[in-house]
Amino acid sequence: MKFLHIADIHWGARPDRDKSWGIIREKEIKETFQRVIDYANEHQIDLLLISGDFFHQLPSYQEVREVDYLLSKLLNTKTVWIAGNHDHLTENNSLSNYPFQSDTVLLKGPSMEKVYFKDLETTVYGFSYWTDQIAKPLYDDIHPTQKDGIHILLAHGGDQTHIPISREKLKWSGFDYIALGHIHKPEIIFEDLMAYAGSLEPIEKTETERHGFIEGEITEEKQIIRFVPFARRRYEDLEINISEDMSGEEILDLVETEIRNYGEDNIYQIFFYGTKDPMVQLDFECLMEKYYILQIQFHVDSQWDYEVLSKEDNLLIQNIAELLKNEPEALEYAMEALSVSREN
Structure with a gap:
């Protein structure tokens, strides 16, 4: 099973908005995501994992529809998505109520949900933010609900006001891969097991490291992940x-x-x-x-x-x-x- 792990796209953000190139940067955030779609098709990716903060702020219906259309261009790739603190769900917002036409599952619950893909023998777990701040360490005591197959956790957080994360506890939680979002700096925390994808494009001037996504493969014989630089600029x-x-x-x-x-x-x-x-x-x-x-x-x-x-x-x-x-x-x-x- 091959997957791409992305996070913190911040669709709708305009970095350096006071500069002449601000509008260019806003467009490039969207263009880089479109290039991810092309990459997934070219490399025959099975799962696209989105670990929160896809949108920079609560999206309009038209923005969600535009992203849904792009996801529908995936030829053989299923998408699993959680909302983060920037695009957290509410009872009546566009993201929580949108009927996706693409092969996309939004894990909406404020508590743990899962989706099972029989053809991939893979279960993806996660939950979305329903407020912009969560101070409780909600990932500390979670585990896969069964042993067979591949188990992946989508998680978003890592600071005191956005779900504090104990890395050691997650390491031994039993998941085959833990796909983290919220921290914009990419970081492979535990080799082939747990990583922050970082933002696809750098959003602020302090983000001087390379940006892109995590690509991984899990089979009976091997499990491997790697960071793929993909941003338009640094x-x-x-x-x-x-x-x-x-x-x-x-x-x-x-x-x-x-x-x-x-x-x-x-x-x-x-x-x-x-x-x-x-x-x-x-x-x-x-x-x-x-x-x-x-x-x-x-x-x-x-x-x-x-x-x-x-x-x-x-x-x-x-x-x-x-x-x-x-x-x-x-x-x-x-x-x-x-x-x-x-x-x-």
Whole structure:
């Protein structure tokens, strides 16, 4: 039996919504899910497991229908799905009442439910969130209800307000595979047994790891899972070391070279370290038009820092430094003005 385990798609989210590419990211979340459908068909997957937070917020009827249509394109794959804290069920919302036309089972109950697939000799267990927060450790004492066949648990949580999870207790619970959602960082917790799939696409700038899904196979002879990188883009923290003898163009060329090395499609936070000549002006406008640059931060030492200037032989510089030692910006402006006056 071959399966794909996905979670935290956050359909409807728009990462970096204040940036020009925000609408692109919203579309890519949907496009990446569509590529998962194609992958399942190409690799003849038996089960698609969705471990919660498919939607970023409570979905409309039209959104559920759109996803149902995409799931109907699966040729030989059955889908089992639980709702998470972001798309939790209510009595009358669109997800809880939707009549799926695709081969999809939504485990709706607020307590454990299961679905058995005779042709796969596989039972999938799980329950959906009916509120956005659950502080009780509801997975601590659950076990398969029978011994024969393959038993898979869909679970969503892992922090104090979203079903705290004891990893050791789940490890010995008797399930053949435990498909976790809620934590966006992918992690294989116990080899071939238990994993967070992570989000298909990174949703926030802190999610700098690779994103994708878990692919697995369970037979009488073997049981194996692996993480498959699948996201369209990554967030990258780019650290650039500079020195005060570098010109502005040299620094900009260095940034562009690093972006090309890591991938022009990725989204960058750029951090500068080292020293910088305060007279050097950096114009990032051209780079920001060409690449996805989220923010730029400087963590550099200035040649006009108080500790440096206080040791100068020039008495005037020492006096200026002492006068403005608690006002670093004013000290830098003063030294720039002094430097310009000397040049003139």
